[in-house]
Amino acid sequence: MKKSFIAILVFLLAFPVFGSSAEAVGQGPNYNGNETVKGERLTSQEDLLAEVHRAADRSQFIETEIIGQSVQGRDIPLVKFGTNPDSPTILFLTQQHGNEVMTTEAALDVIKGLSNNSKHNRELAEEINVFFLPRLNPDGAVGDVNFDISDHVGGGIATRANANNVDLNRDHNTLSQPETLALHNNVLRAYDIDYLVDFHHQGARSGIDGELVSGSILYPTNEAVNPEVREMSQRLGSVMYNAVEDRGFGLLARYNGGTANTIARNGLAVEYDIATLLFEMRGMIDHSNPNQVLGQKSNGYLIQQGVVSMEAAINAIAYGGINEADITFWETLEVQSFVEGEEETE
Numbered sequence: 001m002k003k004s005f006i007a008i009l010v011f012l013l014a015f016p017v018f019g020s021s022a023e024a025v026g027q028g029p030n031y032n033g034n035e036t037v038k039g040e041r042l043t044s045q046e047d048l049l050a051e052v053h054r055a056a057d058r059s060q061f062i063e064t065e066i067i068g069q070s071v072q073g074r075d076i077p078l079v080k081f082g083t084n085p086d087s088p089t090i091l092f093l094t095q096q097h098g099n100e101v102m103t104t105e106a107a108l109d110v111i112k113g114l115s116n117n118s119k120h121n122r123e124l125a126e127e128i129n130v131f132f133l134p135r136l137n138p139d140g141a142v143g144d145v146n147f148d149i150s151d152h153v154g155g156g157i158a159t160r161a162n163a164n165n166v167d168l169n170r171d172h173n174t175l176s177q178p179e180t181l182a183l184h185n186n187v188l189r190a191y192d193i194d195y196l197v198d199f200h201h202q203g204a205r206s207g208i209d210g211e212l213v214s215g216s217i218l219y220p221t222n223e224a225v226n227p228e229v230r231e232m233s234q235r236l237g238s239v240m241y242n243a244v245e246d247r248g249f250g251l252l253a254r255y256n257g258g259t260a261n262t263i264a265r266n267g268l269a270v271e272y273d274i275a276t277l278l279f280e281m282r283g284m285i286d287h288s289n290p291n292q293v294l295g296q297k298s299n300g301y302l303i304q305q306g307v308v309s310m311e312a313a314i315n316a317i318a319y320g321g322i323n324e325a326d327i328t329f330w331e332t333l334e335v336q337s338f339v340e341g342e343e344e345t346e
């Protein structure tokens, strides 16, 4: 009795973010539950930089490059796994919006898994290049911005826009900000990228059939997208969708998104012929609208959803499974609708 109690205690101390994942299944508790949002549980900018540099130090297959600085001068790192320039390349982009953080935590977990010099990773590194841009908006991520965010329910620990109050995911044509300029000049134009997943978090109250979803996905819908690129995007979506569905902790809907090419999902597909997928996770860590915010207890399953879907995409692209991915599920994947009040957030 005592022994098992200690074992459980040790488990909870070792894996605090996974504490409530078992019962979560898309229904993680809201901010309005008996908990608060805790910024200190998340990876700080200093820790993020230390982790990505450590991964490069440890691994023969990883390089970390600083692609630029944010408005407030924070480094923006790009992590590159892979040894064969002729292999396909996927980029996982996270945190264009500073208050959408769990996919960055997921990316750091996947980087950690790729950073040992195992036989598995050595073989994988020959078959695929996996790039991570884990936090395009480091100023918004820590709430260090030049405008007032004191109305945020979590006290402004993080916010959507960059320090100049520009939404980076509306800046992919104008490139008016140092963060988007660094992404385009030093990543998208510098490397031959085939696939890109743009990770976000949406509001906490989206659902299908009255059931709250754990996330939503969508391929590029702008009419100027090359049909082959769109189909590759749909295949990527199929792989990630099935990986989450198989695990049982997620319920995914089709995102109700538009055709504007100022956003990454459309703009990068049109401009660079990159197969893109938008992947929205449920709930943000801070926002002025309480319906957008999801509390600490949901972190575990959201991070897992990110890890599982990233690993599925990596394996499918590396070993060819993506070519067999069934895209007919898109025809029946239900569009999410808003349960109570919520604004669109892509």
Ligand SMILES: [Zn+2]
Residues within 6 Å of the ligand: 096, 097, 100, 169, 199, 200, 201, 345, 346
């Ligand atoms: Zn977003």
